[in-house]
Amino acid sequence: MDEVDDILLKVHKTFDIVGKKWNGMIIYVLMSGPKRFSELHSSIPSLSKRMLNERMKELEEEEVVVRHVTNDRPVRIEYLLTKKGYELGMALEPISKWAIKWIK
Template identity: 30%
Template sequence: MANPSKAEQLFCPTETALGIIGGKWKGMILWCLCQGTMRFGQLHRTIPGITQRMLTKQLRDLEEYDIITRKVYPQVPPKVEYALSAHGQTLKPILANLEAWSKDYLEQKIGRNDAG
C-alpha cells in the first residue's frame, strides 16, 4: 500500500467514522445537507459561528471522503451547490439515530423537555 488515506490510518472503525464526520462543524454541515442540496452562502448563513474559511475547509474534507458532492455551474458569478453523495446518503439514518439519542439524553440527563 503506497500512501494510506487518512481513514486507513485510524485505529478502529468507530475512530474512522468519527475522524471523517466528527468535530465541531461537520455534524452541522451534514445535518443541513440531510435537508437537501444547499449553496455555500446558504450553509454559511444556516450554521451560526462558522467562518467562511472553516466552512470551505470542512466541505473540502467531506468531499475528499466522498461524503458530499460539489457541483459548480459555469456562470458568473459562480454557483456552487453541495449535496450528500450516494455514500453520504447512507449516513442519514445514522445521523437521525444520533439526533434521537441526543434528544433523549438531554431530556433524561439534563431535564430538558424542549430537546427538539
C-alpha cells in the same frame, strides 16, 4: 491484519469524520437537500466561512459531499451529500432524535 482489526480501523475512521467539529452539523443540514455555501453558512451561523470552507474540502476528500457547479449564469455552486454521505446522515439520525429528547 485480521477482520476484527479491519473493522476497528473503519469504525475509527468513521468517528474521525463524524467527530471532527462541525462535520456532523454540516451533514445534518445537507440531509434536507443541496445547499449553496451561503445557505450552509447561514444555517450554522457560529461556523466561520474559513472553517466551513476547510470542512467542505475535507468532506469532499472523504467522498461524503460533492461540489456541484451549475451551468446557470451566474454560475451556482451547490454542495450535496453523496450516497455515502446520505447513508452516514441516516446513521446520525438517531443521535439527532436523542439530542432533541435529552439535551436541554
